[in-house]
Amino acid sequence: MLLDVREVAKGYEAGAGRLQVFSDVSFRLDAGEAVALTGESGSGKSTLLHLCAGLDRPDEGQVRLAGQDLAPLDDRARAALRRESVGLVFQQFNLIPSLNVSANLSFQARLAGRADAAWLEQLAARLGLSPLMDRYPEQLSGGQQQRVAIGRALAGRPRLILADEPTGNLDAATGDAVMALLLGLVAETGAGLLMVTHSERLAARLERRLHLAGGGLA
Incomplete structure (x- = not known):
C-alpha cells in the first residue's frame, strides 16, 4: 500500500463561519494503481x-505515504519525503523563470539525486519538448509549459504521482499522449497515480474512480 487516507476531514474559516470542505474521507492507493479523482468544482x-x-x-484523520504518517513530520521532513517519493503536477505550472526547459525538467530529479540524462532525453521526446530545451518559460505557450511541468514531475521516477488536471491546458491529441506517458510510467515503474480530472473520457482510462460529492466520497 502506497497511500493510505483514513477518516480525513478538512475545513476553512470563511467570512460567515467555518466552511467544511469534506469529512470522513478514507481510501487506499496501491503501488502500480492509477485512480481518477472526480467531482464538481469546489x-x-x-x-x-x-x-x-x-x-x-487535515483537521482530523491520518494520511500515510509509503508507510510514513505525515502528521508528526515537520515542514522540512515532509518536503524531503515529497522530494524522494512524490511527483506533483498542479494547475499552476510553477516553472523557474531563470532556468531553461532542460534545467526545469531536471530540477526535481537533481534535488532527489536521481538525475538520469537518458531518461530525461526520452521524456523530452515523448512530450514533444526536444526542440525547446534551450528556451525559457516566458518563451513557451501555456500548453508547452504544462508539458514541462509534467516532465519535471516524472523525471525522478517518483513512487507516487499526484496530478491536478494534468491535461487541462493541452489539446486532445497531446493530452492523450501525456496520459499514455503517465499510465506507461505507472506500468513500467510500479508508481501509483492519483489524478484529478473533469474529463469522463480520461477518468475511464484509469483503473478506478473516487468521486467527491456532498462533503465526502460518494
Whole structure:
C-alpha cells in the first residue's frame, strides 16, 4: 500500500463561519494503481490532493505515504519525503523563470539525486519538448509549459504521482499522449497515480474512480 487516507476531514474559516470542505474521507492507493479523482468544482479535489502530498494538514484523520504518517513530520521532513517519493503536477505550472526547459525538467530529479540524462532525453521526446530545451518559460505557450511541468514531475521516477488536471491546458491529441506517458510510467515503474480530472473520457482510462460529492466520497 502506497497511500493510505483514513477518516480525513478538512475545513476553512470563511467570512460567515467555518466552511467544511469534506469529512470522513478514507481510501487506499496501491503501488502500480492509477485512480481518477472526480467531482464538481469546489468539492475539494485539489484540497485532498494537497493533503496527500503533505502540503497541508487535515483537521482530523491520518494520511500515510509509503508507510510514513505525515502528521508528526515537520515542514522540512515532509518536503524531503515529497522530494524522494512524490511527483506533483498542479494547475499552476510553477516553472523557474531563470532556468531553461532542460534545467526545469531536471530540477526535481537533481534535488532527489536521481538525475538520469537518458531518461530525461526520452521524456523530452515523448512530450514533444526536444526542440525547446534551450528556451525559457516566458518563451513557451501555456500548453508547452504544462508539458514541462509534467516532465519535471516524472523525471525522478517518483513512487507516487499526484496530478491536478494534468491535461487541462493541452489539446486532445497531446493530452492523450501525456496520459499514455503517465499510465506507461505507472506500468513500467510500479508508481501509483492519483489524478484529478473533469474529463469522463480520461477518468475511464484509469483503473478506478473516487468521486467527491456532498462533503465526502460518494
